Amino acid sequence: xxxxxxxxxxxxxxxxxxxxxxxxxxxxxxxxxxxxxxxxxxxxxxxxxxxxxxxxxxxxxxxxxxxxxxxxxxxxxxxxxxxxxxxxxxxxxxxxxxxxxxxxxxxxxxxxxxxxxxxxxxxxxxxxxxxxxxxxxxxxxxxxxxxxxxxxxxxxxxxxxxxxxxxxxxxxxxxxxxxxxxxxxxxxxxxxxxxxxxxxxxxxxxxxxxxxxxxxxxxxxxxxxxxxxxxxxxxxxxxxxxxxxxxxxxxxxxxxxxxxxxxxxxxxxxxxxxxxxxxxxxxxxxxxxxxxxxxxxxxxxxxxxxxxxxxxxxxxxxxxxxxx
Numbered sequence: 502x503x504x505x506x507x508x509x510x511x512x513x514x515x516x517x518x519x520x521x522x523x524x525x526x527x528x529x530x531x532x533x534x535x536x537x538x539x540x541x542x543x544x545x546x547x548x549x550x551x552x553x554x555x556x557x558x559x560x561x562x563x564x565x566x567x568x569x570x571x572x573x574x575x576x577x578x579x580x581x582x583x584x585x586x587x588x589x590x591x592x593x594x595x596x597x598x599x600x601x602x603x604x605x606x607x608x609x610x611x612x613x614x615x616x617x618x619x620x621x622x623x624x625x626x627x628x629x630x631x632x633x634x635x636x637x638x639x640x641x642x643x644x645x646x647x648x649x650x651x652x653x654x655x656x657x658x659x660x661x662x663x664x665x666x667x668x669x670x671x672x673x674x675x676x677x678x679x680x681x682x683x684x685x686x687x688x689x690x691x692x693x694x695x696x697x698x699x700x701x702x703x704x705x706x707x708x709x710x711x712x713x714x715x716x717x718x719x720x721x722x723x724x725x726x727x728x729x730x731x732x733x734x735x736x737x738x739x740x741x742x743x744x745x746x747x748x749x750x751x752x753x754x755x756x757x758x759x760x761x762x763x764x765x766x767x768x769x770x771x772x773x774x775x776x777x778x779x780x781x782x783x784x785x786x787x788x789x790x791x792x793x794x795x796x797x798x799x800x801x802x803x804x805x806x807x808x809x810x811x812x813x814x815x816x817x818x819x820x821x822x823x824x825x
Contacts, residue, residue, distance in 0.1 A: 553590055561612065564623055569594045573606055574645040581678045582655040585616035589658055591645045594637075608637030611645075611658055611676055611683060624683035626660065626674050628719070628744070638662055638672065639748065651677050651686060658683070664749050673721055687722060704737035704759050705824045706788060711814035717807065718743055718754060732756070732776070734764040736786070743811060745804050752798070754811060756791040757821075765789070780821050790817050 553559070553575035560566060574591040581587055590613075593606030609626045626638040640662025650657040660674040675686040697715055700707045703724055710718075719742050723731060728738040737759040742751040758777065760768065765787040768776055777791035793812070798805035 559592060561621060564621060567594050571595050573643055576645050576647050578647045578656050580613060580656045580658055581615055583617055587616040588614040589645060591643060591660060604641050605639055606643060607639040609640060609643060609662060611660060622682055624676055650675050664751060672719060701739060707822050707824060709820040713814045714811055717811060732758045734768060735760055743808055753793055758789045760787045760789065761785060762787055780818060783823050
């Protein structure tokens with residue numbers, strides 16, 4: 502396999518974006534998660550929204566949530582674009598381990614109560630597992646970030662879900678309000694031949710992924726300071742990560758980085774291992790791909806065999822296209 506220079510995604514990989522947003526701390530109260538049974542918060546459509554307490558069970562009658570659903574994080578901000586503040590609640594289910602609530606939450610979802618209409622919208626964060634079924638995303642102490650990610654002058658919702666695996670891997674979900682519902686900004690388009698078409702309008706490229714990748718990877722995209730944090734001098738970075746069978750660990754399958762022509766000329770002339778291989782150059786930008794140095798899993802394990810298969814099925818230069 503090709504040599505890699507890829508770094509593991511650190512916690513707060515969107516730090517550059519987060520700092521630029523300058524989010525104010527909401528007025529919330531924390532609830533201890535001890536052995537005692539937690540209080541239940543009944544959230545109802547009302548003129549004055551009830552303050553959410555992180556760590557408490559939450560019930561929204563019209564959403565029919567599971568009994569063990571908890572409020573994991575909470576923000577008050579206008580995310581619908583009508584100049585009225587909305588309630589944004591990150592929820593998930595938790596189980597007790599040795600008499601205490603597990604640090605991990607499953608079935609992560611985002612609930613928005615429209616500040617004007619008092620109606621609820623719910624987005625379930627799911628992924629397709631190796632069994633072909635949809636599973637709720639999980640995370641260790643996940644949290645919400647509010648800020649204008651899309652640049653349309655309306656706040657978006659960013660969810661970070663630390664996985665606790667090797668290197669401190671973090672999954673991200675970015676939601677925007679569109680057509681009176683929440684939409685995944687980084688959502689993938691499925692093409693007719695059962696392959697998935699990943700499109701990045703900011704970096705101006707698309708990648709047609711092999712059918713074998715379906716349900717076995719996560720794509721995380723970064724721009725500006727966030728990209729530079731992962732790959733120095735890069736303007737954009739997209740990392741495609743293999744999701745291990747345990748649902749927690751992830752390892753890089755492919756990284757695509759976009760550099761200015763001047764930055765790439767400087768980097769490629771420096772001594773040491775190459776950053777990656779050039780895919781193409783266009784409009785003063787150079788597109789470079791980086792692949793793993795070796796299989797991170799035991800070769801004969803289920804993950805090891807599948808990782809090799811996915812890597813072998815990829816033909817980057819035939820799959821990559823610039824957007825018109």
